[in-house]
Amino acid sequence: MLDCTSKEIRKRAGGAINPAKTCQPIGAMYAALGIHKCLPHSHGSQGCCSYHRMHLTRHFREPVMASTSSFTEGASVFGGSANLKTAIKNVFAIYNPDVMAVHTTCLSETIGDDIPSIIKTSEVPEGKLVIHANTPSYQGSHITGFSNMVKGMVNYLSRATTEVKKEQVNIIPGFVNPGDMREIKGIVEAMGIKYIMFPDTSGVMDSPLTGRSVMYPGGGAKVEDIADAGNSKITLALGSYASSDAAHLLERNCGVPEMVLKTPIGIKATDQFLMALRQGFVKKIPYQMEEERGQLVDILTDTHYHFHGKKAALFGDPDVVIGLTEFLLSMGMKPVHVLTGTPGGVIGATVGDFEKEIKELLSISGIDGRVKAGGDLFDLHQWIKNEPVDLLIGNTYGKYIARAEDIPFVRVGFPILDRSVHSYLPIVGYRGAMRLVEMISGALLDRADRDAAEEDFELVM
Amino acid sequence: MATAKAADLVFEERKDFIMTKGKQKKNLKCDSDSLAGCVSQRACVYCGARVVLNPITDAVHLVHGPIGCSSYTWDIRGSLTSGPDLYRFSFSTDLKEEDVIFGGEKKLALAIDELVEKYHPKLVLVYSTCIVGVIGDDLEAVCKAASKKHGIEVIPVQSSGFIGNKSAGYRAACDALLRLIKPDGIRLKKTSSINYLGDFNLAGEVWIIKNYLRRLGIHVNVAFTGDSRFETLKTATRASLNMVQCAGSMIYLAQKMEEIYQIPYLNISFLGLEDTAASLRKTASFFNDESITASAEELIKKETAVVMEDIRWYKEKLQGKKAAIYVGGGFKAISLIKQFREIGIDVVMIGTQTGREEEYQTINDLVDEGAVVLDDANPSELEKFMVEKGAHLLVGGVKERPLAYKLGVAFIDHNHDRKHPLSGFVGAVNFAREVYSTLCSPVWKYV
Numbered sequence: 002m003l004d005c006t007s008k009e010i011r012k013r014a015g016g017a018i019n020p021a022k023t024c025q026p027i028g029a030m031y032a033a034l035g036i037h038k039c040l041p042h043s044h045g046s047q048g049c050c051s052y053h054r055m056h057l058t059r060h061f062r063e064p065v066m067a068s069t070s071s072f073t074e075g076a077s078v079f080g081g082s083a084n085l086k087t088a089i090k091n092v093f094a095i096y097n098p099d100v101m102a103v104h105t106t107c108l109s110e111t112i113g114d115d116i117p118s119i120i121k122t123s124e125v126p127e128g129k130l131v132i133h134a135n136t137p138s139y140q141g142s143h144i145t146g147f148s149n150m151v152k153g154m155v156n157y158l159s160r161a162t163t164e165v166k167k168e169q170v171n172i173i174p175g176f177v178n179p180g181d182m183r184e185i186k187g188i189v190e191a192m193g194i195k196y197i198m199f200p201d202t203s204g205v206m207d208s209p210l211t212g213r214s215v216m217y218p219g220g221g222a223k224v225e226d227i228a229d230a231g232n233s234k235i236t237l238a239l240g241s242y243a244s245s246d247a248a249h250l251l252e253r254n255c256g257v258p259e260m261v262l263k264t265p266i267g268i269k270a271t272d273q274f275l276m277a278l279r280q281g282f283v284k285k286i287p288y289q290m291e292e293e294r295g296q297l298v299d300i301l302t303d304t305h306y307h308f309h310g311k312k313a314a315l316f317g318d319p320d321v322v323i324g325l326t327e328f329l330l331s332m333g334m335k336p337v338h339v340l341t342g343t344p345g346g347v348i349g350a351t352v353g354d355f356e357k358e359i360k361e362l363l364s365i366s367g368i369d370g371r372v373k374a375g376g377d378l379f380d381l382h383q384w385i386k387n388e389p390v391d392l393l394i395g396n397t398y399g400k401y402i403a404r405a406e407d408i409p410f411v412r413v414g415f416p417i418l419d420r421s422v423h424s425y426l427p428i429v430g431y432r433g434a435m436r437l438v439e440m441i442s443g444a445l446l447d448r449a450d451r452d453a454a455e456e457d458f459e460l461v462m
Numbered sequence: 463m464a465t466a467k468a469a470d471l472v473f474e475e476r477k478d479f480i481m482t483k484g485k486q487k488k489n490l491k492c493d494s495d496s497l498a499g500c501v502s503q504r505a506c507v508y509c510g511a512r513v514v515l516n517p518i519t520d521a522v523h524l525v526h527g528p529i530g531c532s533s534y535t536w537d538i539r540g541s542l543t544s545g546p547d548l549y550r551f552s553f554s555t556d557l558k559e560e561d562v563i564f565g566g567e568k569k570l571a572l573a574i575d576e577l578v579e580k581y582h583p584k585l586v587l588v589y590s591t592c593i594v595g596v597i598g599d600d601l602e603a604v605c606k607a608a609s610k611k612h613g614i615e616v617i618p619v620q621s622s623g624f625i626g627n628k629s630a631g632y633r634a635a636c637d638a639l640l641r642l643i644k645p646d647g648i649r650l651k652k653t654s655s656i657n658y659l660g661d662f663n664l665a666g667e668v669w670i671i672k673n674y675l676r677r678l679g680i681h682v683n684v685a686f687t688g689d690s691r692f693e694t695l696k697t698a699t700r701a702s703l704n705m706v707q708c709a710g711s712m713i714y715l716a717q718k719m720e721e722i723y724q725i726p727y728l729n730i731s732f733l734g735l736e737d738t739a740a741s742l743r744k745t746a747s748f749f750n751d752e753s754i755t756a757s758a759e760e761l762i763k764k765e766t767a768v769v770m771e772d773i774r775w776y777k778e779k780l781q782g783k784k785a786a787i788y789v790g791g792g793f794k795a796i797s798l799i800k801q802f803r804e805i806g807i808d809v810v811m812i813g814t815q816t817g818r819e820e821e822y823q824t825i826n827d828l829v830d831e832g833a834v835v836l837d838d839a840n841p842s843e844l845e846k847f848m849v850e851k852g853a854h855l856l857v858g859g860v861k862e863r864p865l866a867y868k869l870g871v872a873f874i875d876h877n878h879d880r881k882h883p884l885s886g887f888v889g890a891v892n893f894a895r896e897v898y899s900t901l902c903s904p905v906w907k908y909v
């Protein structure tokens with residue numbers, strides 16, 4: 002399949018073909034699942050909620066609980082206020098979460114429902130909380146939705162209550178897997194630093210099988226911790242697209258200084274993450290981290306000749322792709338096509354420098370590549386037809402291109418619908434980088450084995 | 463614990479949607495809207511419409527709306543094709559802020575122009591999503607203009623999410639199909655031609671049934687819509703009978719075709735040995751032709767003989783196990799109950815998303831005393847009754863799979879994600895094998 006993509010590139014203005022992004026609400030839903038005992042709520046038609054849950058379920062292979070306002074024709078005419086009020090009442094009566102996290106959809110945004118005032122005039126049981134984020138699907142992408150919900154958490158929950166800031170760091174991990182969140186926490190713990198991480202989907206979206214199903218698995222950031230984030234000494238926002246808006250708001254509302262870093266993918270970005278932690282807290286880098294780093298460098302030198310000069314195409318969410326690009330460059334590879342579906346400057350947001358950032362990274366290494374924000378996989382496929390590559394990295398949807406062009410393919414990002422285990426294991430930190438090296442060299446060498454002539458087929462590679 | 467509590471609190475309002483056989487007199491309430499604030503497993507109008515139309519392999523399926531709806535439905539159905547694969551692409555107008563403010567008609571027209579130029583389709587289906595009506599786009603007018611401009615069919619599918627549930631989407635899809643069908647005055651010879659409705663060729667199921675019918679001397683004119691193409695769909699009126707497999711999605715089309723074109727229809731089901739044999743006989747008797755009847759009997763005998771030994775083997779292993787069913791339509795639930803019986807399994811819980819009243823009646827007649835029947839169930843209800851009734855296996859769709867696993871209950875997908883054909887005689891064995899391989903897997907020992 003996919004012979005339907007032509008090589009000749011023409012300007013298009015009529016929408017997307019084979020998208021490299023999806024809509025805001027699903028990102029908001031995923032972020033909300035990273036609060037302990039929180040039920041995400043989709044304020045719109047039931048179909049949206051159903052699609053988002055299904056998609057998340059396919060990626061994480063976990064049950065995903067979320068409620069819906071179940072809009073009907075009436076709501077689309079008179080507004081969804083009555084639906085949301087009923088929903089708030091019902092959610093606490095039946096599902097009894099600690100927090101209900103409301104996000105909007107394209108429909109409720111277009112109708113113009115005023116969520117904060119609906120919440121204010123609703124009956125919320127004592128000790129329970131309703132937070133919200135506006136997530137219009139016609140702006141940005143799922144990453145924007147994630148960012149907006151994290152901002153909503155700060156907005157509703159974080160407060161500065163102490164004179165002096167506490168010796169603790171806030172970490173906003175971005176739209177990454179639970180496996181990555183565990184790795185990030187592990188690193189900060191190894192450094193011996195007290196931290197608050199939110200959202201935190203570990204223990205929620207990678208919960209163990211116990212033979213009992215629980216509505217709210219044990220994981221997730223606690224409300225009191227998100228509140229206390231207002232008293233921390235510094236916030237590290239990992240990935241500007243998914244995390245910097247919330248960090249920014251935390252600085253403005255609570256006076257917690259923000260520091261925006263890359264998603265710690267690869268050796269350089271992980272170094273920077275550790276440095277930031279050390280600077281903030283004047284701690285010595287523990288031996289464990291030095292050892293891991295040393296192992297990674299060892300692995301990279303052992304294998305560098307497999308990678309050198311290989312051309313790669315990569316696509317996915319901006320923060321992850323920026324980190325990956327940097328890492329591939331440090332391995333000596335040439336990322337000649339780099340694309341994200343998330344558009345650059347979203348109205349009202351302060352982030353969006355994908356193209357500039359990638360271009361800078363490439364130019365330092367003397368590579369002249371194609372870079373695009375707000376692109377789709379039709380674009381990427383055309384690029385590859387015009388300049389073939391040795392490796393493709395991206396989410397599951399890349400498999401069509403990989404097959405059509407017969408390119409080795411490494412699955413990284415969201416969503417991955419056709420493989421499992423990925424959400425449990427990290428791509429961040431030194432150990433995540435080792436895993437990436439294993440995946441990439443595995444793909445390249447399997448291909449070399451497959452294509453080798455009988456006489457060139459080797460045991461030792 | 464929270465879930466248990468939630469389930470105990472099953473709303474006053476939800477009570478009418480649940481019944482236990484032998485306990486109530488009144489009929490189950492169904493086809494109402496889900497409650498605001500519930501964790502519903504239900505999908506929307508667009509979803510229903512897309513599911514029905516998606517298998518038209520050579521059409522451009524263009525989703526008019528923000529990106530989400532199109533992303534979530536990109537190639538998720540396992541409908542197979544014997545040729546064109548344009549339907550596996552994801553096309554969206556990807557509406558942005560400015561389109562929402564100023565209207566999306568221009569962008570839609572542009573999108574159609576570009577796609578027609580690129581792919582030269584004969585048919586473009588334009589799906590409306592939630593906001594299209596609200597921002598005031600006149601889909602009908604844009605499609606009409608585009609159709610005229612390009613000299614092809616551009617058909618709007620009225621599938622805004624909030625106008626109902628999945629059933630409303632089935633209807634919207636059928637309406638679109640009705641616009642495609644063009645009577646050309648050609649009626650094929652009475653015995654030779656039928657249409658086969660409500661099979662989406664998941665894992666190649668249409669092909670199996672076509673083959674059976676061919677052996678009976680019956681030609682399938684068009685399958686709606688599994689592995690179908692524009693040119694053949696158009697000729698649907700040439701058939702002398704409509705056979706309806708998935709009644710939930712297609713009964714409306716069959717009724718309309720009877721009304722407009724006087725083509726009668728038959729409800730059949732090719733799920734399970736019993737229903738497959740009965741359906742072949744029913745089809746044969748419609749034609750009242752001795753040779754067809756004889757071929758049908760021969761086919762049933764031959765195919766049953768091929769699979770019977772396997773089925774018996776599985777039945778022995780599976781005897782006494784209990785199953786729970788949660789599927790989209792009532793029709794499928796009915797067939798599944800019978801199919802489980804064929805392999806010695808009792809069904810203790812049945813839920814559907816869009817079952818109709820008469821289907822719930824049939825279900826109630828089929829199941830044993832004490833079985834629970836629910837409409838539009840939510841996860842905590844599913845869990846409560848699975849545990850309470852001691853189900854060993856759940857049949858469901860994507861969202862139910864991890865739910866079952868978390869409880870240590872086996873699972874099979876009877877939805878988009880099925881990997882083997884489940885219809886006909888071969889399908890019955892595949893079904894038994896799938897049930898066996900999940901129920902009897904060693905992994906459950908570790909739970």
Ligand code: SF4
Binds near residue numbers: 049528
């Ligand atoms: S694009 Fe809009 S209607 Fe479609 S799933 Fe996203 S929020 Fe729902």
